[in-house]
Amino acid sequence: MFKKILPAIIFFSVYACNSWAQETDKGFTVIPLGVKGGDDESNLSSYMIAPKGSDKYVCLDAGTINAGIQKAIDLKSLKGISEEIQRRQIKGYLISHGHLDHLAGLIINSPADTAKNIYGLPSVLNILRDKYFTWDAWANFANEGEKPQLKKYTYFPLLEGNTYPLEGTDMNVKAFELSHGNPYKSTAFLIGHNDSYALYLGDTGADEIEKSDKLAKLWQNIAPLITAGQLKAIFLEVSFPNEQPDKLLFGHLKPKLFFNELSKLEALTNEKAFKKVSFIITHVKPPQKTAEIVKRQLISGKPKDLKLIFPEQGKCLTIN
Template structure:
């Protein structure tokens, strides 16, 4: 009888362990993956430490439709309000373009109290142009009165590690150039000794006349080499046919591979083999998406692991 009890206990524990993939540090739930046009599927990615339901939302272009899709896919086995109000502990907003925050604004009436993390310049756009009692009620903690303080504005100083309340995660922000001298942001998230890197919209350094990506690659070099950086989420908005003077602060397959090659020169090419690169923000017009996927695969001489996320389908790294 004792032997049978021990056997059942071991089987039960083993089954529990099997639900957490070995070596996986993060759960990522794409709530929106596209770069425009389809308002039901715009940039938004939930990220949590493995084994928890304490998520930060990386940009928030779409919330409602994405949460519903994730529930349909059995990623979440609770209702919509539970995910929105309780599972999402805060928002990291890379920049203040509508396709990256419209879901946050529109769902703010139903949301719970939580922080918005962003650079000072992007928080200022919230204060002046969104939560201002003209475009929308002021659910922020500052700005036009009365400030309802549902969302606490938390300034991210570039390069400074900031804890994300209620998640066990921390984040460092890095500046990106997104056309016409407009600043976007990259977020390096940390859970224990593991990292994930999410980039908001960005153009290549050569076109943007910037060194922002070069500085970012330098910062993550040791993490790639140590294999503690578990994934990179980065945009490719247009196929290679898009002229350089019409990129508007975005990447093409060729420009992404140009930038990854610059990273490989710091890390050594072998460090990028099978490294997960999640392609975000593809613009869903015409044959753009099919072209981008084909061109990325054909240009993938570094042999990174290309991942094309789908709305509401779980990713683990």
């Protein structure tokens, strides 16, 4: 039964890239370079995003780079040689938090990369500066921290609530703090292009578990964009199945908490506008058997008109 419903949901607003790429100048192309929440180092959180029809992307998190581009080439979502695509088409990286599964691909592939910005909250950029690009852990390819500084990457701090252009692209970004195992911080990035928006959340727990109001504040900020029909998609993590005890969530969501947060967001908008938003499920944790349970619980627990997308590595999505 689920198999029948799912393609209908997907084709409602997220199309295969190639056939629809020239349709309008609204919306985004997303190429998932990594979609999982652990274990498989060749498939960890990382999403290339560009305005539809453009090849000037940024990377939302960078857990996996090269293996994901490779897969995207195999699936004909990208054309060319992997290293060249990283060098030429990824114009910058937006890092949600300092955990390795969100930035290992950036570090490992840095020697072959070209000069670009790394965007993040100051506290997140400090982790890159003080824990990774240190010469102890890896050569310092950035412009701050341990000397010598190779200055290939430029840290670009995002102050909460301000909008910044993403250099080399036609997009801008606004950052919001998230709680990921309070007091550890993660980030949501609101990506804008003309009057289209996509919202990417890094790892986050539910407000009630985190004893936080970060998601409540984020929902308040972005609800008007949903009501206006401008926010097209929200990337949100669901790491564990419902059976995971709350005290073992470690700053992550499970389907029950995911739906609970969504109903809070919906209450700030209206039903008609809300059901036009696509929810892209990220960071489901292995093993495969558990991941299947998460997917089942999301599909069976969802309100009828809610659009859920389960991204696959290398498989291009168009968000309208």
